Amino acid sequence: MNNFSLGRQRGAVLVICMIILLMLTLIGVSGARSVILQEKMTSASRDAQLALQVAESTVRAAEKDVNGLVDTSAFSASGTDGLYTEGDAPADLFAAATWNAGVSRDVTITMDGKTFTGHYFIEMAGEIDPEAVAGKTEVAGTNNVVASSGNIKVFRIVAMGEGLAKTERVIVTHHGKLL
DSSP: OOOOOGGGOOOHHHHHHHHHHHHHHHHHHHHHHHHHHHHHHHHHHHHHHHHHHHHHHHHHHHHHHHHTOSOSTTOBTTOGGGEEOTTOSOSOTTSGGGGSBTTBEEEEEEETTEEEEEEEEEEEEEEEOHHHHTTTOOOTTTTTOOOSSSOEEEEEEEEEEEOTTOOEEEEEEEEEEEO
């Protein structure tokens, strides 16, 4: 029969259990932090994609406006209603003032039952003389036949889309119209 004295026990098992418990807690906290970080990254990626989709839809709306033009008399150096003459558009595409009313145009985009606002402005970017480039270039949408009854006006379209978490994406594209 073994007689162990309570006074001789020093609590070694308790210390080992506390160390193991501490290690398991650290592993659990580390795992939780990793999951939270991954969720934030996924959310930011989704918001960036959503902002890009809004910007692309905004470009399509601007292209419709360009296609509806009869002349360029509405374009001015001051950019009234987001229509600028060549070289007069805002230079800083990331400044908040660039996307204010009167400086740019707004368009409402609906996706997945949610409504977003896209902003764009259009700048005249020059023109192409069809006779000068005949046989040297392809013009999309014309079946490679360039009409000789006018010049093709080229417009620079700059569109900005915003996601749910205020992520912004800016797209710059060019669009031509025979005027």
